[in-house]
Amino acid sequence: DTGVSQDPRHKITKRGQNVTFRCDPISEHNRLYWYRQTLGQGPEFLTYFQNEAQLEKSRLLSDRFSAERPKGSFSTLEIQRTEQGDSAMYLCASSRGTGVHFGPGTRLLVL
Amino acid sequence: DQQVKQNSPSLSVQEGRISILNCDYTNSMFDYFLWYKKYPAEGPTFLISISSIKDKNEDGRFTVFLNKSAKHLSLHIVPSQPGDSAVYFCAASGDDKIIFGKGTRLHILP
Numbered sequence: 001d002t003g004v005s006q007d008p009r010h011k012i013t014k015r016g017q018n019v020t021f022r023c024d025p026i027s028e029h030n031r032l033y034w035y036r037q038t039l040g041q042g043p044e045f046l047t048y049f050q051n052e053a054q055l056e057k058s059r060l061l062s063d064r065f066s067a068e069r070p071k072g073s074f075s076t077l078e079i080q081r082t083e084q085g086d087s088a089m090y091l092c093a094s095s096r097g098t099g100v101h102f103g104p105g106t107r108l109l110v111l
Numbered sequence: 112d113q114q115v116k117q118n119s120p121s122l123s124v125q126e127g128r129i130s131i132l133n134c135d136y137t138n139s140m141f142d143y144f145l146w147y148k149k150y151p152a153e154g155p156t157f158l159i160s161i162s163s164i165k166d167k168n169e170d171g172r173f174t175v176f177l178n179k180s181a182k183h184l185s186l187h188i189v190p191s192q193p194g195d196s197a198v199y200f201c202a203a204s205g206d207d208k209i210i211f212g213k214g215t216r217l218h219i220l221p
Contacts, residue, residue, distance in 0.1 A: 004154070033208070035211075041213055042200050042212050042213045042214050045210065055207070098160065100157065101157055102157075103154050104153055105152075105154045107152070
């Protein structure tokens with residue numbers, strides 16, 4: 001296992017469509033985070049899981065966003081009825097303890 | 112309300128010299144601080160971290176200094192190398208989630 005993986009790496013969609021991203025964390029990492037990054041900004045926290053439990057959600061995560069981690073391993077982030085403002089890099093990270101390691105991100109472009 | 116601030120959007124340093132990247136924070140509950148490096152189209156890569164019980168942590172060419180009373184930390188890279196050119200993010204944690212600054216773009220000049 002070489003690190004956190006995310007799929008797809010790039011996604012272009014039309015406004016109003018639903019998209020789903022997947023994150024596979026480093027094995028045995030019990031915490032999994034989702035962040036969003038837009039141009040010129042640092043990563044912004046969206047939500048995080050401890051095992052399968054979603055412990056916190058940012059107010060950035062509107063009701064069009066939903067994240068799951070059903071078995072405490074991989075996680076999915078779904079955006080329903082995408083808007084142009086959703087265009088960003090979506091980053092997943094995982095940790096066990098204090099070191100937090102990021103995946104390569106999924107770049108979303110909503111046309 | 113930005114809890115982690117990197118006030119220099121960019122920094123240019125001559126190859127071989129010391130690069131110093133600065134970061135300020137406002138939340139006194141933060142107890143763990145991290146630095147990440149990011150290349151375009153990649154996720155952030157963890158560089159170095161420091162706990163609030165320490166004032167210095169060193170790893171090879173990278174040293175992080177923490178001044179709790181000033182709520183300030185800095186990352187020193189010495190000697191700077193061309194491959195260090197990237198965006199550097201300062202981050203802080205206090206309740207399991209990590210808050211990032213906006214980043215500083217470091218240019219290493221030949």
